[in-house]
Amino acid sequence: MNPTRKRIGIFGGSFNPVHRGHTGLALGVCRAGFVDEVWLMVSPLNPWKQHAGPELAPTADRLAMARLAAQEGEGRLQVSDFETRMPVPSYSVDTLLALREAYPDADFRLIMGEDNWERFAQWRSHEVIRASFPIIVYGRHDGGRLEMHSPDGQTERADVPVQFFDVSGTQLREALRTDAGSALLREQLNPDVLRYIQAHGLYGVGQ
Numbered sequence: 001m002n003p004t005r006k007r008i009g010i011f012g013g014s015f016n017p018v019h020r021g022h023t024g025l026a027l028g029v030c031r032a033g034f035v036d037e038v039w040l041m042v043s044p045l046n047p048w049k050q051h052a053g054p055e056l057a058p059t060a061d062r063l064a065m066a067r068l069a070a071q072e073g074e075g076r077l078q079v080s081d082f083e084t085r086m087p088v089p090s091y092s093v094d095t096l097l098a099l100r101e102a103y104p105d106a107d108f109r110l111i112m113g114e115d116n117w118e119r120f121a122q123w124r125s126h127e128v129i130r131a132s133f134p135i136i137v138y139g140r141h142d143g144g145r146l147e148m149h150s151p152d153g154q155t156e157r158a159d160v161p162v163q164f165f166d167v168s169g170t171q172l173r174e175a176l177r178t179d180a181g182s183a184l185l186r187e188q189l190n191p192d193v194l195r196y197i198q199a200h201g202l203y204g205v206g207q
C-alpha cells in the first residue's frame, strides 16, 4: 500500500436529514484508524427506497444540511455530491468505480452497517466491490463491532467498539412534524441543521 494515498471512507445514504448517528459513526471510523476521512455520499434516490415520496427533501437541501453537520467533523468529514451527478438509480458499485477513476490517487473504502453487510450478497455486482474495495462494517447497537474486510480476505477488528447512536431519519422527521421542540431533535441534530430545516420549512416542520 502506498502510504501517501489518502484513505477515504464512503458512507452513503439519503441523509434525510443528516443526524448525529451518521456523523458520530463516521468520526468513529476515522478515530479507529481505518480511514483518514469520510465522505458523506448523498444519494439522489436510494435503490432500496425507490418510492421515497414527498418525505424526501430536495437533494440540494440534503447536501446543504450535510455540509452544515460536517462542520462538527473535526476536519475529517466531507460531503460529496458525486452520486447526485450520476444516472439514477445509482448503485454503490457504479459510484465506487467512478470515484476510483475520478480520484486515482485516493484509496476508497466502503462503510456499511452490519444489517447491510448481512444482505450484501444481494447487492448489484457485490463480488466486484468485494474484490476491489475494503469494506468497513459497524455494529448497529452501542458497543458494537467495527471491522474491515479487505479484498485479500483479511479481516481487521478495531480495538475499541464504535459508539452507535440509536436514531433514524424517520424518527427525526416524525418529531419535526409533531414536536419541533423535542429533546430528541436537540440531541441528534446539529443546531445549524435544525435551523436550516425550520428556515426552509422542511419535513412539515411548524405546519
Ligand code: ATP
Binding pocket: 011, 012, 013, 014, 015, 016, 017, 021, 022, 025, 112, 113, 164, 165, 166, 167, 168, 169, 170, 171
Ligand atoms: P431513514 O429513517 O430515513 O431511512 P436513516 O438515517 O436510517 O434514515 P440514511 O439517511 O439513508 O438512513 O442513512 C445513511 C447511512 O447511515 C446508511 O448507510 C444507514 O444505514 C446509516 N445509518 C442510519 N442511521 C444510523 C445510525 N443511527 N448510526 C449509524 N449509521 C446509521
